[in-house]
Amino acid sequence: xEGGSEERGSRGTGVSPVIPPPTPSSRPPMLxxxxxxxxxxxxxxxxxxxxxxxxxxxxxxxxxxxxxKSTTLRTICGLLPVRRGVLEFDGQELNRLSPERxxxxxxxxxxEGRRVxxxxxxxxxxxxxSYHRTDKAQVRRDLEDLRxxxxxxxxxxxxxxxxxxxxxxxxxxxxxxxxxxxxxxMLDEPSMGLAPRIVRQVYGILSDLxxxxxxxxxxxxxxxxxxxxxxxGYVMETGRIILDGAAAELRDDPEVQRAYLGKGYREVxx
Amino acid sequence: MEAYILHLSIMAxxxxxxxxxxxxxxxxxxxxxxxxxxxxGLGAYVSALTSLNWGLPFPAALVLAMLFAGACGLGLGxxxxxxxxxxxxxxxxxxxxxxxxxxxxxxxxxxxDGLVGIPAPVIFGLSFRPPxxxxxxxxxxxxxxxxVVHRLVHSYHGRALRAIRDHEVTAQVMGVNTPAYKVMIFTxxxxxxxxxxxxxxxxxxxxxxxxxxxxxxxxxxxMVILGGMGSLAGSVVGAMTLAVLPELLxxxxxxxxxxxxALLIVLLIWRPQGLLGGGKLSLKFLRKKE
Numbered sequence: 001x002e003g004g005s006e007e008r009g010s011r012g013t014g015v016s017p018v019i020p021p022p023t024p025s026s027r028p029p030m031l032x033x034x035x036x037x038x039x040x041x042x043x044x045x046x047x048x049x050x051x052x053x054x055x056x057x058x059x060x061x062x063x064x065x066x067x068x069k070s071t072t073l074r075t076i077c078g079l080l081p082v083r084r085g086v087l088e089f090d091g092q093e094l095n096r097l098s099p100e101r102x103x104x105x106x107x108x109x110x111x112e113g114r115r116v117x118x119x120x121x122x123x124x125x126x127x128x129x130s131y132h133r134t135d136k137a138q139v140r141r142d143l144e145d146l147r148x149x150x151x152x153x154x155x156x157x158x159x160x161x162x163x164x165x166x167x168x169x170x171x172x173x174x175x176x177x178x179x180x181x182x183x184x185x186m187l188d189e190p191s192m193g194l195a196p197r198i199v200r201q202v203y204g205i206l207s208d209l210x211x212x213x214x215x216x217x218x219x220x221x222x223x224x225x226x227x228x229x230x231x232x233g234y235v236m237e238t239g240r241i242i243l244d245g246a247a248a249e250l251r252d253d254p255e256v257q258r259a260y261l262g263k264g265y266r267e268v269x270x
Numbered sequence: 271m272e273a274y275i276l277h278l279s280i281m282a283x284x285x286x287x288x289x290x291x292x293x294x295x296x297x298x299x300x301x302x303x304x305x306x307x308x309x310x311g312l313g314a315y316v317s318a319l320t321s322l323n324w325g326l327p328f329p330a331a332l333v334l335a336m337l338f339a340g341a342c343g344l345g346l347g348x349x350x351x352x353x354x355x356x357x358x359x360x361x362x363x364x365x366x367x368x369x370x371x372x373x374x375x376x377x378x379x380x381x382x383d384g385l386v387g388i389p390a391p392v393i394f395g396l397s398f399r400p401p402x403x404x405x406x407x408x409x410x411x412x413x414x415x416x417x418v419v420h421r422l423v424h425s426y427h428g429r430a431l432r433a434i435r436d437h438e439v440t441a442q443v444m445g446v447n448t449p450a451y452k453v454m455i456f457t458x459x460x461x462x463x464x465x466x467x468x469x470x471x472x473x474x475x476x477x478x479x480x481x482x483x484x485x486x487x488x489x490x491x492x493m494v495i496l497g498g499m500g501s502l503a504g505s506v507v508g509a510m511t512l513a514v515l516p517e518l519l520x521x522x523x524x525x526x527x528x529x530x531x532a533l534l535i536v537l538l539i540w541r542p543q544g545l546l547g548g549g550k551l552s553l554k555f556l557r558k559k560e
Contacts, residue, residue, distance in 0.1 A: 077443050103445035111443060117436040120429065128433050132445030180444065 027054045030215065031076070031107070031184055036085035038075040045071040047239040048085065053184060053217050058210050060218040060226040060247065062260055063236035069219045070112060072236070073188050076217075077109050078102045089184075104132045106183030113192060114169040116176070118162025122153060125161045125172055129179030139179070146175050167198035174205060184215045191222045203229060223260035227251045235260070276401040278514055280473055283408035284466050285509040287415050289493040290502060291462035296491075297500035298423055299455040300435030301351065302359040305366030306490050309339040309460040311482025312369060313467025315379055318388045318477055328391030328398075328472060335468040336461040343460025344453065351452040366487055373479040384478025391472050404473055411469060415462055420502060422458075431455065435500070496537060498544025507545055 029052035039045040045068045053059045061069050074080045076087065078099040087094040089105055097105075117125050126146070130139040147154040152168060153175060161172055170190055177185055190206070191199040203225055210216060210229065220226035227233055233250045235243040243256065250256050292306045313335035320326040320334050350361045373379045380386075390399035391407065398404050422428055433441040434448050442448050471477050489512065497508025515533070519526045537545070 079439065079442065098447070099442045100445045100447045103443065109443040111440050115437050115440040117433045117440070119436055120432055124429050124432075128429060128441070128444050128446070131430060176444070 027056065029054050030090055031217070032086070032088040033072075033076070034086040034088070036072075036075060036087055037083045038071060038080045039083065040080070044083070045239050046075065049236075049239075049241055050085075051234050051241060051244070053215060055183075055215055056213050057232065058206075058216040058218065058230045060220055060223075060230035060233045061236055062220055062223040062226055062233060062250075064221065064260075066238075067236040068239040069236055070188055071239075073109060073186055073217075073219055076102075076107065076186065100132060103180060106181065108177045108180040108182035108185055110173050110177045110185065110187045110190065112188035114166060114173050116161035116164070116169045116172050119160055121158050122161055122164070122172060123157045125176050126153065126179050129176035130181070133181060142179060142181070146178060150175060166194055167201055170194065170198070170202050171205060174202075178209075182214070184217060185209070186217045186219070188219050189221060190218070191220065191225060199225060223256070227261075273401060276405055278517060280401065280405050280408050282510045282513040283405070283412050284470050284473075285490070285493060285513045286412050286506050287466040287469070288463055288490045289497065289505040289509040290415055290419055291459040291466070292490050293494045293497075293499065293502070293505045294419060294423075294455050294459045294462075296494055297498075297505075298428070298431045298435065299452055300438070301452060301456070302356075303362040303456075303459075304359050304484075304487055304491065305362035305364075305369070306459075306463055307482045307484070307486035308366040308369035309343060309463035310467040310470070310486065310490075311373060311477075311479070312342055313339045313464025314471035314477050314482065315373065315385070315467070316464070317468035318385045318471040319378065321389055321472070322385065322387070328389075328393060331472075332465060332468045335464045337464075339464025339467065340457050340461030343457040346460075347453040347456035351456060352449060363484070363487075366484055370479055370483050373482070380478070382479060384476065384480075385471075386476045388471050388475045388477065390475065398472075408469055408473075411465060415465070416502060416506075419462075423502070427451070432500075492534065495544055496534065498546040501544065501546045504544050504546030511545075 031053040033049050033051050035048040035050055037044055037046050037048055049068070049072055051059070051061070061072060063069050071080065075082060076094070078094065078097055078101070082095045089102075089107060092105070094102055094105075094107075117128065120128070126143060130142070133139055150171060152171070156164065156168075161169065164172060174185075174187070174190070187206070190202050194202065199222065206216065206218070207229055216230075218226050218230060227247045227250055230247040233244065233247045234241050235250065235256060243250065243253065245253075251261070288306065288310055292303060295301050295303050295306075316338040317328075317331040317335035320331045321328065326334070346362070346365055350358060353361060374382050390397060390404075392398070396403070398407050423431065430441065430446045430451060433444070433446060434451060438448055467482075470481070490509075493508040493512045494505060495508070496511060497504030497506070515530060516526065519529050522529055
């Protein structure tokens with residue numbers, strides 16, 4: 001359902017569909033942040049972030065605790081106001097839009113820590129993903145599609161989401177976001193708190209999404225897993241982007257290897 | 271004796287409306303309100319004043335009471351529902367105190383003496399002065415309230431509400447307009463409490479600010495918690511229990527408050543989710559016993 005969603009979306013907004021060039025890297029960016037500043041109260045967490053995501057790309061934002069990764073996502077989602085700079089999606093400025101308006105443009109977040117609605121059933125969680133959509137017939141088809149791909153969603157349909165295991169909850173959170181028909185899917189630390197084997201499963205889902213052409217913006221502390229999946233990456237430190245480049249380059253960068261990849265160690269799940 | 275049981279039933283019915291409306295705010299939208307009696311009082315006063323001063327018929331007074339209480343709910347909700355739980359508790363508590371002070375100090379409300387001689391409802395020439403008929407009227411309103419709330423919480427909107435209760439920010443990033451929902455629920459709950467106030471005023475025919483103070487807010491809150499947050503059947507049971515329990519304990523005279531308090535504590539230790547809270551949990555509880 002997410003493959004080719006950007007063509008569908010652009011028809012919906014009245015922009016004539018652009019014939020997609022062969023590689024993602026040559027397309028114009030869909031999401032652009034230009035020197036964005038944001039923060040909480042007196043605290044400025046983002047001290048001028050510039051980044052972009054092109055259609056069909058998988059971009060990762062890596063960095064340690066408190067670097068401002070989650071704040072970046074919260075700002076893109078409209079949960080935090082942009083204090084300085086410009087936030088653009090398809091040439092439209094997002095700076096003053098409400099979170100629900102931003103979702104309806106196709107910017108969808110999978111929140112940190114597998115935030116499923118624990119007292120709601122699995123199906124109700126999925127239906128909340130499609131909350132803002134009005135194409136009800138297509139919503140039903142998308143739900144069926146997802147249930148084909150993830151039989152668990154059908155087996156556990158009526159079960160409260162809070163009773164699923166951690167990995168299952170993460171899968172449900174991703175599927176719920178897919179029900180929102182994302183043009184850009186943002187994930188906040190999808191590997192957090194999961195066992196290595198489950199992390200591998202979650203990344204399996206993500207690489208499947210990538211293969212279907214879904215555009216992803218992935219935030220991770222697990223830099224190794226993220227850089228393996230991503231096309232490009234940005235490295236964040238204390239509210240600034242200190243490094244960016246192709247994922248393969250970042251993987252080989254000595255500084256990234258030292259600080260984020262634990263050079264000399266092998267991940268147990270490899 | 272029969273008249274006494276009728277009286278208790280009518281009061282229980284009025285409390286059911288109050289409890290269900292407060293449960294909307296607490297159990298379904300996940301917000302806190304410690305000033306629910308204020309809306310009850312506003313409804314009672316508006317209904318009484320429009321009947322006494324303008325000679326409005328009961329149905330019109332009831333509708334005005336609901337509109338006025340609802341408008342006050344909207345006015346309070348718009349600026350305050352973005353506050354987090356404990357702050358919201360303080361704001362609603364303060365609102366209750368302010369409304370109480372206004373009732374005590376205005377001339378039109380009769381000050382601390384309140385209003386007397388509120389006429390019994392007459393609808394299409396039929397007087398509802400006899401308690402049996404009044405009970406029918408109250409039960410009708412209870413039924414209407416339960417129907418409206420049941421349909422609301424089991425709709426598309428109800429799901430959005432439960433999502434807000436489970437995790438507000440996540441609901442927001444799924445595209446749920448959480449501030450709008452919270453304000454809508456608060457307004458609806460205030461209007462329903464206003465209806466309860468109108469029914470109360472025309473039944474007792476005498477109102478004063480004492481009936482609408484903090485202790486009433488707390489009583490209704492206890493009814494919600496006892497019955498179970500987010501359970502409509504629980505609200506009915508909770509309201510009936512706490513409306514009737516003090517009467518049953520009347521024989522114990524001096525120990526009444528003691529037994530009443532102890533019972534509440536025991537219940538909340540035994541079932542912190544309330545008597546009927548979390549439908550699935552109570553089923554599991556039954557199964558375990560089998």
